[in-house]
Amino acid sequence: MLKKYxxxxxxxxxxxxxxxxWSPLWLEALGVDVAWRLPLHHAWGSLGPISAAFIVTAVNHGKSGVISLIRSIVSFKSWRWILIAMGIPLVLFLIAWFIENAGSPVVYLSDIGHSSEHPEWGVATFFLYNVLTFGLGEEVGWRGFALPQLQRRHKALMASLVLSVFWAIWHWPLFLYRPGYTDMGAGAIFGWFISLVLGSVILTWLFNGSKGSLLTVIVFHAAIDVAFTNAATNDEVITLLGAFITVLGIAVLIYPGKGGLHKTPRITDMRLSEKDVCV
Incomplete structure (x- = not known):
């Protein structure tokens, strides 16, 4: 199967x-006691997509394919797209924060960039943690491996939608144990999925616009995670930030001119034949 599909x-x-x-975490939530734990256990689960990408690449393309995938991670293409990837989450977060806290702050801007879960970490440590875990661990798989292959036979929007479904399914254990997910009702889950779809559209736009720069989407993913989880945020800021990301995703989607999702050349992976792609 690894070769055929x-x-x-x-x-x-x-x-x-x-x-x-993640099994010790979600099994415990289901009432099953699992003794073993790793430091920062939740973060280790981010390595699934990157591990899968390297395994499938190694089986099908050998050493040369693995080297090519590594090079795609470390290759640098444009400062402009890196700055866009870092700047969008920061600017949107600051707008959301000032709207909610300009008069009488409930959370303080001096805490921006610090982890609410690990307050002992500095700003650089928290950002690097997100780059090396859910940024690198997810994006090498979702955008570095899956998206180019989906774009071989689908337009950018359809490729983003298909990838969103698998990306959402991947998250399901978090709804059993992870704070912020466990208290979601049906309406909140639907809203989360819509934001995931539009986030996928933005990431596709960044990936294609930067001519396939994995570093760009890794940085954006990490910056978004920092924006949503840093100590200067609260529920109101998170809600506004999510709304802004949604609006940005819609804007990227409907913008008809050069630079929009539909007018940006797709990055495709030419190593697969049509029969190798199952969706």
Whole structure:
């Protein structure tokens, strides 16, 4: 299967690896006591997509394919797109914060960039943690491996939508144990999925616009995570920030001119034949 259905194999392996790593956390939520834990256990689950990408690449393309994937991670293409990737989350967060806190602050801007979960970390440590875990761990798989192959046979929007479904499924254990997910009702889950879809659209736009720069989407993913989880945020800021991301995703989607999602050339992976792609 790893050879015949490469993309399907990637998704299955991504789920299996991440869900297995997270199993002590979600099994405990279901009443099953699992003794073993890792430091920062939740973060290790982010390695599922990147691990799956390397496994499927190694099986099908050998050493040269693995080297090519590594090079795609470390290659630098444009400062402009890196700055866009870092700037969008920062600017949107600051707007959301000032709207909610300009008069009488409930949370303080001096705490921006510090982890609410790990307050002992400095700003650089918190950002680097997000780059190396959910930024690198997810994006090498979702955008570095899956998206180019989906764009071989689908337009950018459809590729983003298809990828969103698998990306959402990957998150399901978090709804059993992770704060911020466990208290979501049906309406909140629907809103979360819509934001995930539009986030996928933005990431596709960044990936294609930067001519396939994985560093760009890794930085954006990490910056978004920092924006949503830093100590200077609260529920109101998170709600506003989510709304702004949604509006940005819609703008990228409907903008008809050069630089929009539909007019930006797609980055595709030419190593697969049509029969290798299952969706």
């Amino acid at each position: 490469q993309l399907c194999s990637f998704f299955i392996l991504s789920f299996a690896i991440s869900w297995a790593i």
